[in-house]
Every structure is written in C-alpha cells, then in structure tokens.
Amino acid sequence: MFGIIYTIAMLIVLPAVFISVLWKAAFKTKLEWMLDALTTAVLLVWLFQAGNWSWVGYYFRYLWLVLFIVAFFISLKKVRDLPFRMKYTKNQKSTIGIYALLLVVFGAYNAFVFPSYSVNEEAINLTFPMKQGTYYVGQGGNSVQMNYHHAYESQQYALDVLKLNKLGIRANGLYPEELTKYAIFGDDLYSPCNGKVIEARNDLPDLNPPESNPENPEGNYVALICEQHEAMIYIAHMQEGSVAVTEGDEVKTGRLLGRIGNSGNTTEPHLHIHAELDGVGVPIVFEDRFLTRNSLMRTGK
Structure with missing residues (x-):
C-alpha cells in the first residue's frame, strides 16, 4: 500500500x-x-x-x-x-x-x-525473449536510482520487464490481485540466444500479489549459458508448469522456454533477466540496445 x-x-x-x-x-x-x-x-x-x-x-x-x-x-x-x-x-x-x-x-x-544510460564493460548481445506487444522496463540501468538491482553485485545489470496495454499501463487496475489482469501474464518466453540449459525449475505456484516467496527468489526459472559468453543467463518468475526445457537441453535462439508467471520472490507478474559470472553481474543488451527504466521494446509489429 x-x-x-x-x-x-x-x-x-x-x-x-x-x-x-x-x-x-x-x-x-x-x-x-x-x-x-x-x-x-x-x-x-x-x-x-x-x-x-x-x-x-x-x-x-x-x-x-x-x-x-x-x-x-x-x-x-x-x-x-x-x-x-x-x-x-x-x-x-x-x-x-x-x-x-x-x-x-x-x-x-x-x-x-x-x-x-551506458556501461563501460563489454555487454552480452541477446535477442529480446518476448514477441507479443509493447514491453516496458520497470527496473534497468547502471544506477540504483533507475535499477534497485544495481545495489546487488550479482544482479547489478538485471532487468525487470513489464508489458503495456493500449493505454500504456501494465495492468487493468492499480495493483490487482488477479494475475490475468496484468498484461504480461502468460506471455510466451523464448530463448535469447543459442546455448545450453544449465538449470531449470517448474513446480512452484504462481502467487497473487502482494504474496511472494523469498525462500525461492527465482521462482520457476531457466538458467542457460549462451554460445557467445560464459556468463549464466537467468530468466525468472515463470508460470508453474510452463517451463518447456530441462537441464542439459541445447536450445536455439527463439526456442520456446515457457511463459511469464508470478512465482518466487516477486511483487507482480514480470520477466526478470540478468547475466552473472562468478557472482558478478554482466551487462546485457538486446539488438545492441542497453535498456534502462522507461525503455520500450515493441515486438511483433
């Protein structure tokens, strides 16, 4: 509140x-x-x-x-x-x-x-993992003011991504409990690169806001290593039962990984994605764009 x-x-x-x-x-x-x-x-x-x-x-x-x-x-x-x-x-x-x-x-x-708005380190160039509308970066960037994850070394370049409806709002209501009122809930997630699945989880329940599960912060997730970099890419808070890959799978860019849910330590349905190497966050870009809070990605047009 x-x-x-x-x-x-x-x-x-x-x-x-x-x-x-x-x-x-x-x-x-x-x-x-x-x-x-x-x-x-x-x-x-x-x-x-x-x-x-x-x-x-x-x-x-x-x-x-x-x-x-x-x-x-x-x-x-x-x-x-x-x-x-x-x-x-x-x-x-x-x-x-x-x-x-x-x-x-x-x-x-x-x-x-x-x-x-910029980073000095070399970033991993990925393909944006969703294809069905206008997506909005709620947390992202190279400072705590724009990205609260930046305070944590392993997630310092993490992104929280929402989806906007035609009015430019993320949900039908200010903070609804019903998951289906969030524009992003249930959207398909695709692999952002060619790589290999290292970890995956699929059995945690989706929670109604403001409930969360801090004991399993990632919720249902996929962790993979891309061909072009040795960092681990974490894709988190996926829908229960939707994860379509398992540990050891080889994936190509664009392969379906699952759907957006609201599992784990999350305040509402969204995509959390970050890259990490030896406990240190690595910058990521999508089609060479370094995304920050209020960045938009328009897909499927």
Missing part, C-alpha cells in the same frame, strides 16, 4: 503542485519566478526519466511536459515587467532559500540518473 501511495504522490501530486504554483503564483521579482521555473523543470526532467510510469500510464508523463510549457509561458507574461530582485522580507528570503535548495537536490537526482 505504501508503494502505491508513494507512486501516486511522486508522479501525480508532486508535479501537479509545482506546475500549479508556477502557473498561479503572484511573484514579486523575476528572480523568484526563475527559481520556481527552474526547480519545476528539473523536477519534471528527473521524474520523466526515473519515475516508474507503468503504474499511471507511460504516456501520462508527456502531459506534465505540455502543462509545464503552458504554465511557463503564462507565468512569463506575468513577470515580464517585474524587477529582477528587490529587498526581500525574511519570509521571502526563506522561500527563495527553499527553492534554491530544491533546485540543488533535484539537480543532483538528475546527475545520478545520467550514468544509468
């Missing part, structure tokens, strides 16, 4: 408040307006990049950009004839100080996001 409230507050309430203030506030000087406008812009840039927009709609974030542009130009007309600065009261100085602090904080958040 806290996660839902936090998401709504960050992606809807917070930008709405900042844009509303910029639009309607009666500024006394251009300096106050500039600090407000810059703070709002930097906040929106951060949320645009780092927010998990699959909860409220992937395309919803563009609405905030449009409203910000409208608010910017309306407020600009209001302050055009104001002085740049004046002798401020104590309260006005406090307000200016707060906006200056927020500008630094949100600017730092953006600075932490930018490293997420």
